[in-house]
Amino acid sequence: MRVAALFSGGKDSTYAAWQASKREDFVCLITLFPKSEMSFMFHFPNLRWTRLQAEAMGMPQLTATTEGVKEEELNDLRSAIEEAKSKYRLEGVYTGALASVYQKTRVERICGDLGLECVSPLWGIDPEAHLRTLVADGFSIMVVSVSALGLDESWLGRVLDSESIDELVALGKKYRFHVGLEGGEGETFVLDAPLFSRRVEVRAATKHWSGDSGYLEISDAVLAART
Numbered sequence: 001m002r003v004a005a006l007f008s009g010g011k012d013s014t015y016a017a018w019q020a021s022k023r024e025d026f027v028c029l030i031t032l033f034p035k036s037e038m039s040f041m042f043h044f045p046n047l048r049w050t051r052l053q054a055e056a057m058g059m060p061q062l063t064a065t066t067e068g069v070k071e072e073e074l075n076d077l078r079s080a081i082e083e084a085k086s087k088y089r090l091e092g093v094y095t096g097a098l099a100s101v102y103q104k105t106r107v108e109r110i111c112g113d114l115g116l117e118c119v120s121p122l123w124g125i126d127p128e129a130h131l132r133t134l135v136a137d138g139f140s141i142m143v144v145s146v147s148a149l150g151l152d153e154s155w156l157g158r159v160l161d162s163e164s165i166d167e168l169v170a171l172g173k174k175y176r177f178h179v180g181l182e183g184g185e186g187e188t189f190v191l192d193a194p195l196f197s198r199r200v201e202v203r204a205a206t207k208h209w210s211g212d213s214g215y216l217e218i219s220d221a222v223l224a225a226r227t
Helices: 011-023 047-057 073-088 101-113 127-136 162-175
Strands: 002-006 025-034 061-066 092-094 117-119 140-146 186-192 199-210 213-224
Touching (some): 002 011, 011 092, 011 127, 025 073, 047 061, 047 199, 061 073, 073 101, 127 162
Parallel strands (some): 025 061
Antiparallel strands (some): 140 213
16 A cells, blocks of 8 residues: 555654555655644654654655644644645555554544545554564664653653663553553654664753653754764
8 A cells, every 4th residue: 555654753653654664655754743732642742853754764744733632633634644645645544553542543533534544553562562672673762751650850861771661661560651651651752763764863952840740852953874
């Protein structure tokens, strides 16, 4: 199929894009920029740097803005997918959904209405196994947002490795949050991946912390050769 990937720059949508590149005729990325961090569908921090990831993939990126209002933002997603279908003759859309029935069912409904197949290659996967597979496959993943009990400011800017995954799994069991960060417990930004020709180098970033949650704002980033 000719497919697009819904892309936020995080670990799951990047993995889904990688799977699309291996399985299908992968033709573009679709990224929605919410104006509100309260969006139920889309990532909020650091989306402007997805252009570097798209460039590293050598993929065209179709972008659109949305107010980020629950349910209303689905109309903006529909318009973006419909535009991509017309421009790139899409037959399907890949998503990085792991466990969010809310997100998965809504994308599936939009795709169904537009006559497109919706593929979620990570659906139902064991989150711990998924994280370990990502690292083993060469994904470099930075934590850029946390909002779950047990995840403090020190997680912002951390790049996942075996040790940090061990810690994350232990905290997830203790505080009962989804280790894959699927329920809004955290967000990530991919610095490098198998389908990148270059890595993203973060040159400057600021931590914003309030109470028991916060995010890392990347203020300067460039593409750099792999070392």
